[in-house]
Amino acid sequence: MPSFDEVLKEAGEFGRFQKRVFFLLSQTGITFSSLFASVVFLGRAPDDFWCRIPGAAELSERCGWTLEEERNFTVLPLHLGNESVSGQCERLDVTWDTSASCASPLARCGNHSTGSLPLTPCHDNWVYEQPHSSIVSEYDLVCGNAWMLDFSQAILNLGFLAGAFILGYAADRYGRIPIYLLSCLGVGICGIIVAFSPNFTVFLIFRFLQGMFGKGTWMTGYVIVTEIVGSDQRIVGIVIQIFFTLGIIILPGIAYLIPTWQGIQLAISLPNFLFLLYYWVVPESPRWLLTRKKGEKALKIMRNIAKHNGKFLSPHYSEITISNEEVSNPSFLDLVRTAQMRRNTLILMYAWFTSALIYQGLVMRLGIIGGNLYLDFFISGAVELPAAFLIIVTIDRIGRRLPFATSNIMASIACLITAFLPEDIPWLKTTLATLGRLSITIAFEVVYLVNSELYPTTLRNFGVSLCSSLCDLGGIIAPFLLFRLAAIWLELPLIIFSILAAVCGLLVLLLPETKGISLPETVEDVEQLPSHFGKCGKKRRQRDTNSYI
Numbered sequence: 009m010p011s012f013d014e015v016l017k018e019a020g021e022f023g024r025f026q027k028r029v030f031f032l033l034s035q036t037g038i039t040f041s042s043l044f045a046s047v048v049f050l051g052r053a054p055d056d057f058w059c060r061i062p063g064a065a066e067l068s069e070r071c072g073w074t075l076e077e078e079r080n081f082t083v084l085p086l087h088l089g090n091e092s093v094s095g096q097c098e099r100l101d102v103t104w105d106t107s108a109s110c111a112s113p114l115a116r117c118g119n120h121s122t123g124s125l126p127l128t129p130c131h132d133n134w135v136y137e138q139p140h141s142s143i144v145s146e147y148d149l150v151c152g153n154a155w156m157l158d159f160s161q162a163i164l165n166l167g168f169l170a171g172a173f174i175l176g177y178a179a180d181r182y183g184r185i186p187i188y189l190l191s192c193l194g195v196g197i198c199g200i201i202v203a204f205s206p207n208f209t210v211f212l213i214f215r216f217l218q219g220m221f222g223k224g225t226w227m228t229g230y231v232i233v234t235e236i237v238g239s240d241q242r243i244v245g246i247v248i249q250i251f252f253t254l255g256i257i258i259l260p261g262i263a264y265l266i267p268t269w270q271g272i273q274l275a276i277s278l279p280n281f282l283f284l285l286y287y288w289v290v291p292e293s294p295r296w297l298l299t300r301k302k303g304e305k306a307l308k309i310m311r312n313i314a315k316h317n318g319k320f321l322s323p324h325y326s327e328i329t330i331s332n333e334e335v336s337n338p339s340f341l342d343l344v345r346t347a348q349m350r351r352n353t354l355i356l357m358y359a360w361f362t363s364a365l366i367y368q369g370l371v372m373r374l375g376i377i378g379g380n381l382y383l384d385f386f387i388s389g390a391v392e393l394p395a396a397f398l399i400i401v402t403i404d405r406i407g408r409r410l411p412f413a414t415s416n417i418m419a420s421i422a423c424l425i426t427a428f429l430p431e432d433i434p435w436l437k438t439t440l441a442t443l444g445r446l447s448i449t450i451a452f453e454v455v456y457l458v459n460s461e462l463y464p465t466t467l468r469n470f471g472v473s474l475c476s477s478l479c480d481l482g483g484i485i486a487p488f489l490l491f492r493l494a495a496i497w498l499e500l501p502l503i504i505f506s507i508l509a510a511v512c513g514l515l516v517l518l519l520p521e522t523k524g525i526s527l528p529e530t531v532e533d534v535e536q537l538p539s540h541f542g543k544c545g546k547k548r549r550q551r552d553t554n555s556y557i
Contacts, residue, residue, distance in 0.1 A: 012294065012295060012298060012306075012529070013238070013526045013527075015307075015310050015321065016236075016238055016310070016313075017238060018314070018319065018321055018322065019310050019311075019313045019314035019317060019319055019321060020313065020314060020317030020318075020319050021237055021238025022237050022238060022244070023313070023316065023317030023318070023319070024316055024317055024318070025312075025313045025316035025317050026236055026237050026244075026313070026317075028289070028316075029232070029233065029236060029289075029290050030233050030237075030244050030247075030248070032286055032289065032290060033229040033230075033232060033233050033248075033286075033290065034229075034233075034247075034248050034250075034251040035251065035279075035283070036192075036225045036226055036229040036251075036283065037226065037229075037248055037249070037250075037251030037252040037254070037255060038251050038252075038254055038255035038258065038279075039195070039222075039225070039255065039276060039277075039279050039280055040222050040223075040225060040226040040252065040255065041251075041252040041253070041254075041255030041256050041259070042255045042256075042258070042259050042262070042276040043164075043195070043199075043218065043219070043222045043276055043277075044164075044222075044255075045255075045256055045259055045385075046259065046272065046273070046276055047157070047160065047161045047164070048259075048381075048385060049142075049259065049260070049263035049269070049272055049381075050142060050143050050269045050272060050273060051142055051143055051144055051149070051157045051160070051161075052141065052142040052144065052269075052381070053142075053144060054136050054137065054138065054141065054142065054144055054145045054150070055137055055138065055141075056136070056137040057134050057135060057136045057137065057145065057150065058079055058134070058135055059097070059098065059099040059130035059133060059134055059135075060078075060099070060133040060134070060135050061099055061133075062133065064078055064133075075135065079135070097129065097130055097150070097151035097152070098127045098128065098129055098130060099127070099128060099130045129151075129152065130151060131152070132148065134148055134150060138267075140268050140269070140270065141267065141268060141269065142269045143157070143160070143208075143211065143269050144157060146269065147207070147208040147211065149208075156208065158487055159212075160211070160212060160215060161487070162484050163212050163215055163216045163219070164215055164216070164218075164219040165219065165480045165481075165483040165484045166216060166219070166480070166484065167215065167216040167217060167218065167219020167220040167221075167222070167223070168219045168220070168222070168223040168477075168479075168480040168483070169223075169477050169480040169481065169484075170216070170219075170220045170223075171191075171219065171220035171221060171222065171223030171224045171227075171473075172223055172227065172473040172474065172476055172477035172480065173473065173474065173477060174220065175187055175191060175220070175221075175223065175224035175227070175228065175473070176224075176227060176470050176472065176473020176474060177470055177473070179224070179227075179228045179231070179470075179473075180296075180466070180467065180468070180470045183292055183293075183296060183300075184228050184231060184232045184235075184292060184293045184296055185232070185286075185287070185290060185291070185292045185293075187224055187228050188224070188225060188228040188229055188232065188283075188286075188290075189283075189284055189286070189287055190221075190224070191221045191222070191223075191224030191225040191228065192221075192225050192280045192281070192283040192284055192286075193221075193280075193281070193284060194217065194218070194220070194221030194224070195218055195221040195222050195225060195277060195280040196277055196278060196280040196281045198214045198215075198217045198218035198221060198277075199218050199273060199274070199276070199277020199278070199280070200274065200277060200278075201214040202214045202215055202218060202273055202277070203270045203273040203274050203277070204270070218277070223473075223480075225280070225283070227472060227473050227476065230245065230248060230456065230460070230472070231293070231460060231468060231472060232290070232293050233245065233248060234457075234460045234461075234527070235293045235294075235295040235296070235465070235468070235527070236293060236294070236295075236313070243400060243403060243404055243457075245456055245457040245460060246396055246399045246400060246403065246453055246454070246456075246457055247396065247400065249395075249396050249453040249456065250393065250396045253389055253392040253393055253395075253396070256385075256388075256389030256392065257386060257389040257390060257393075259276070259385070259389075260381070260382040260383075260385040260386045260389075261382075261386075262275050262276070263382065264382050291309045291312070292305070292309065294306035294307075294309045294310055294313075295465045295527070295529075296465065297309070298465070298529075299465050299466045299529075340474065342467055342470075342531075343463075343467065343470075343471055343474065345531070346531060346534075346535055347535070348520070348534055348535045348537065349463075349531060349534055349535070351518060351519075352462045352463075352519060352520070352534070353471070353474075353475065355515045355516060355518060355519055356455065356458070356459050356462065356475040356519075357474075357475050357478045358478070358511075358512060358515060359412075359451070359455050359512050359515070359516060360455060360459075360475050360476050360477075360478040360479040360482070361478035361479065361481060361482045362416075362451075362482070362508045362509060362511075362512040363448060363451050363452040363455055363479065363482070363512075364452070364478070364479035364480070364481075364482030364483050364486070365482035365483075365485060365486050365489070365505070365508065366419060366423075366444075366448045366505045366508060366509055367445075367448050367449065367452055368482070368483050368486040368487075369486045369489065369490045369501055369505055370423075370441060370444055370445045370448065370505070371388060371445070388445075391442055391445055391446055391449075392445075392446070392449045394446060395446055395449040395450045395453055396453060398411075398450060399411060399450055399453055399454060403454070403457075403523075404523065404524075407521045407522075407523040408454060408457065408458050408461070408519075408521060408522055408523060409516060409517060409519055409520075409521050411450065411454060412451060412454045412455070412458060412516045412519075413513045413514070413516050413517050414513070415447045415448070415450035415451040415454065415513075416447070416448075416451050416509045416510070416512045416513030416516065417509070417510060417513040418443070418444075418447040419444045419447035419448040419451065419505070419506075419509040420505075420506045420507070420508075420509035420510040420513060421506075422440045422441070422443045422444035422447060423441075423444050423502040423503075423505045423506040423509065424502070424503070424506040425440055426440040426441050426444065426499070426502055427499035427500075427502035427503050427506070428499070444505075448509065451509075451512070456472075456476075458516075458519065458522065459471070459472050459475055459476065460472050460527075461522040461525075461527060461528075462519065462520065462522065462528075462534065462537070463528070463534065464528045464529055464530050464531055464533060464534055465527065465528070465529050465530075466529075466530070466531075467531075468527075489501060489504065520537035522537065525537065
């Protein structure tokens with residue numbers, strides 16, 4: 009019986025069929041990256057706001073004041089007493105009732121001069137110039153509540169983390185396509201509920217769920233793409249990252265054209281319903297079907313792939329070799345039970361964590377410089393485009409491991425030099441920080457490809473999801489690490505980033521090289537992957553394999 013890779017080679021490793029599936033599933037990257045970075049525009053700080061005195065709304069209605077007049081009565085006295093008080097987080101400690109004068113509502117405050125009236129922190133009753141422009145103005149995430157905006161992003165990352173475990177496991181047990189379609193439906197429905205949330209609690213709950221389903225669409229779609237192409241064409245795993253970057257580049261345009269946060273939220277959520285149409289055009293992964301003892305269905309799909317690619321499978325292909333490895337529900341123990349699997353898993357988990365932490369840390373650092381939010385965000389996304397092209401040029405010529413290690417080392421060096429550059433040459437600091445961003449983006453994109461190539465089919469989706477969950481943990485920690493350490497010394501976060509990247513660059517050299525090698529079908533295949541030990545490693549690997557068998 010022929011192996012799956014033999015049948016795939018005859019059906020076409022990257023023909024018209026695979027190109028169509030690749031293009032369709034790549035669109036998921038655009039919507040996922042928009043969800044990933046949407047907080048930048050959903051949570052824009054309001055241009056202007058102030059704290060309303062209790063009873064002011066009723067008095068304003070009775071007196072016929074405009075908002076500007078009410079603000080003058082409310083905020084102007086604060087400036088007379090203390091010019092540093094803005095009226096945003098503090099207000100006069102008074103209450104206006106219907107007996108207050110329309111011409112001078114503070115006259116009833118007794119002998120207090122305007123400048124000596126007592127102040128009190130503002131806890132509610134904020135008035136915004138544009139009340140529905142962002143979730144900050146919608147749910148009063150200002151002053152003492154400002155931390156809730158960061159918390160909302162942490163909740164989204166927790167959703168990504170949950171999706172990596174729950175939906176990664178489900179995709180390995182129930183199939184790639186059912187979980188992909190379920191995730192697309194979930195992202196769309198939860199996105200709509202988020203846009204019309206009556207309060208912040210509902211917003212957080214469905215933001216979490218949208219993150220969970222969003223991770224399911226991205227990871228499952230990525231695995232499907234890598235499983236239907238030949239070993240020489242798995243560079244598509246890198247090319248698909250370009251669509252993630254396109255989402256980052258497109259997002260500021262969407263936010264510029266749509267003035268409200270609800271509109272932005274709907275614009276990045278509703279396209280997920282279109283992905284449900286893939287039910288009729290994207291088949292189940294034939295590799296996964298083989299691991300579930302469904303060889304006839306796998307062969308039927310392979311014949312369809314060959315037909316669309318203008319090829320024809322030999323008549324004697326009546327059955328495809330099915331993995332002899334017993335199919336069971338995947339668990340973490342399966343990823344660390346043997347020596348090579350254990351080493352791969354631990355290194356990949358650290359690589360995911362480091363890449364995400366440094367990537368998000370450098371993004372937030374560049375965002376501090378101010379300027380035009382839309383233009384700055386667009387440029388920061390455009391910086392990532394060369395990363396994919398550099399990988400495409402090098403990865404099939406010199407392999408995966410060297411670019412993976414080199415990009416981490418370059419990020420480490422760039423961060424270290426930036427930290428010690430004097431402040432009077434900001435252009436050089438920005439240039440080196442951008443170089444660090446480009447380098448860590450390369451590392452981030454390579455880890456996607458390497459991760460999927462180092463696990464057997466029976467554990468691939470679960471392994472990728474589990475390891476990439478450390479990416480979400482890094483995303484949760486990044487803002488706290490950046491701002492807490494920056495409070496001690498502004499450049500201290502860069503020192504930490506440099507150390508983490510250097511360690512990662514050395515560790516990934518211990519991973520097997522997977523250039524031009526078929527995707528492993530079983531744990532035994534993983535144990536036999538080319539090792540970094542050379543000839544001695546081959547002997548040791550053979551002993552490990554015999555022991556495993």
